[in-house]
Amino acid sequence: MSRFSVQERLQLLQRAVPAGTQPKFTTPEEWRAWQDEQGRLSSQRVAEQNRQARFQAVLGRSGIQELHRGCTFENYVAKHEGQQNALDKASRYASDFGNGFGGFIFSGGCGTGKNHLAAAIGNALLARNKSVLVVTVPDLMMRFRETYQDGARQTEASLMNDLCNVDLLVLDDIGVQRGNTNEGVILFQIVDRRLANKKPVGMLTNLDANALNELLGARIMDRMTMDGGMWVNFNWSSYRTQVKS
Numbered sequence: 001m002s003r004f005s006v007q008e009r010l011q012l013l014q015r016a017v018p019a020g021t022q023p024k025f026t027t028p029e030e031w032r033a034w035q036d037e038q039g040r041l042s043s044q045r046v047a048e049q050n051r052q053a054r055f056q057a058v059l060g061r062s063g064i065q066e067l068h069r070g071c072t073f074e075n076y077v078a079k080h081e082g083q084q085n086a087l088d089k090a091s092r093y094a095s096d097f098g099n100g101f102g103g104f105i106f107s108g109g110c111g112t113g114k115n116h117l118a119a120a121i122g123n124a125l126l127a128r129n130k131s132v133l134v135v136t137v138p139d140l141m142m143r144f145r146e147t148y149q150d151g152a153r154q155t156e157a158s159l160m161n162d163l164c165n166v167d168l169l170v171l172d173d174i175g176v177q178r179g180n181t182n183e184g185v186i187l188f189q190i191v192d193r194r195l196a197n198k199k200p201v202g203m204l205t206n207l208d209a210n211a212l213n214e215l216l217g218a219r220i221m222d223r224m225t226m227d228g229g230m231w232v233n234f235n236w237s238s239y240r241t242q243v244k245s
């Protein structure tokens with residue numbers, strides 16, 4: 001216990017503040033409230049660091065792949081209306097994040113920038129201390145298979161918890177393993193549970209609306225686009241060929 005009372009400690013602290021500096025608190029009550037707030041912020045930071053460390057342990061990497069770490073809204077080039085619309089929607093999604101549980105579905109061909117804009121959303125959220133995980137469905141299926149093996153590092157339930165606790169989960173390459181019946185079942189479970197907990201999901205896919213509907217079911221698809229959710233078509237040619245021309 002300190003030999004000084006709260007009032008005395010506050011006075012000592014106030015004397016140490018340089019002249020001209022506006023103190024954050026002038027009464028012991030304000031000081032206590034400030035300390036409580038700092039404690040709350042600090043435990044939030046620790047919880048966030050723990051979550052990020054957990055991805056590192058589970059996936060051996062941070063939430064956004066190295067390749068897409070530098071993707072931002074600013075370095076996404078919008079040469080036509082379609083790209084501008086995708087850019088505007090993605091950037092609005094990031095700034096409105098937290099107001100609803102709607103997700104986003106970016107659907108279109110190879111190299112059209114789906115990962116770029118999903119990573120830009122993710123990077124913007126990471127900067128706001130949100131947790132983000134972008135994972136491909138084949139990678140996810142491999143992680144689930146690993147949990148069924150003897151001596152697995154993680155149980156299926158704890159992997160499912162990790163996927164459901166992150167603030168934004170982006171499922172990449174949905175549909176490349178079509179025909180694998182497990183894919184539909186596992187994706188359904190993850191998305192259903194996240195949406196039930198009002199946590200959004202992003203989806204990146206080459207499938208069109210009918211094919212995605214067939215894979216995930218109308219119930220999931222309806223909820224994905226509710227409450228601020230959006231479907232964006234990336235129906236232009238690959239960025240690499242556009243750059244060459």
Ligand SMILES: Nc1ncnc2c1ncn2[C@@H]1O[C@H](COP(=O)(O)OP(=O)(O)OP(=O)(O)O)[C@@H](O)[C@H]1O
Pocket residue numbers: 071075076077078083108109110111112113114115116117204205206234239240
């Ligand atoms: N409009 C754009 N402006 C700047 N860079 C872009 C743009 N579109 C795509 N790129 C870049 O092109 C590369 C391919 O894009 P990306 O990986 O986002 O494609 P994708 O739509 O996810 O394709 P796939 O379906 O094959 O996974 C990336 O390096 C990305 O940063």
Ligand SMILES: [Mg+2]
Pocket residue numbers: 114115172173204
């Ligand atoms: Mg991609």
